[in-house]
Amino acid sequence: MPPDIEAVAEQVFTALADPTRRAILAALASGGPATATDLADRLPVSRQAIAKHLTLLAQTGLVITEPGERRRVRYRLRSAPMQVAQQFLAALARDWDSSLDALKDHLEGRKTPQ
């Protein structure tokens, strides 16, 4: 696979590994675009720390900036890198082991535990 696909997924997983960045991304996902000040009101984290994390998230392309009210920058979640990361998770979540166990149990006449 092209290494940069993996780089995008890695940026997503790195971002999600930090509890503050996870909270910021979760807030943008659930509440839509927000300024650093909005996020500081909602999260138990200083505005300074939030601004620092948002800069990092913008650098890696996980959020984009757009003009907000009163010359404040608003941040919006970008879904494309998340979808790249999600397809890697799909491979991990694809549970052929259980399905094949069920197939074998069905064919060989054993009862399938549910």
Added chain:
Amino acid sequence: MGFPDRIERTVQVARPPATVWAALTTAEGLRAWFGDDATIDLRPGGSARMTWTSGHTADMRIERVEEPTVFGFTWHIYGLPDGDPRRTYVEFTLEPVGAGTRLTVVETGFAQLPDDVYRKAFDGNTEGWASELGELVAYLDAA
């Protein structure tokens, strides 16, 4: 280390290929071990659908039907949005071994990235971030 593009499993089943084939390629067979309900139009280009009582649905497009040795289909990548065009390819291969069957399943395509998704995923990283970040810092400092 990379994430897997390909998943492969092999199991030995104590039933002949014809029996295993029926379990993989008939609605009745699929209902018995895979979906809670199933429909299938068994021909290349045909559709199959499995549904689960959880509400989840899998739509398959059948690609290879070579009774009783190869059965292949594509389906949507679980977890991606409904409109996402990416699909993985699943292929079952059946080999007789004694009175039983060696069944192999290979699913490929997890690491694919079509051009439009690729572009969307990378545009934000490559276009104009230096200037945007300069403005960003100015805004933050002024706030």
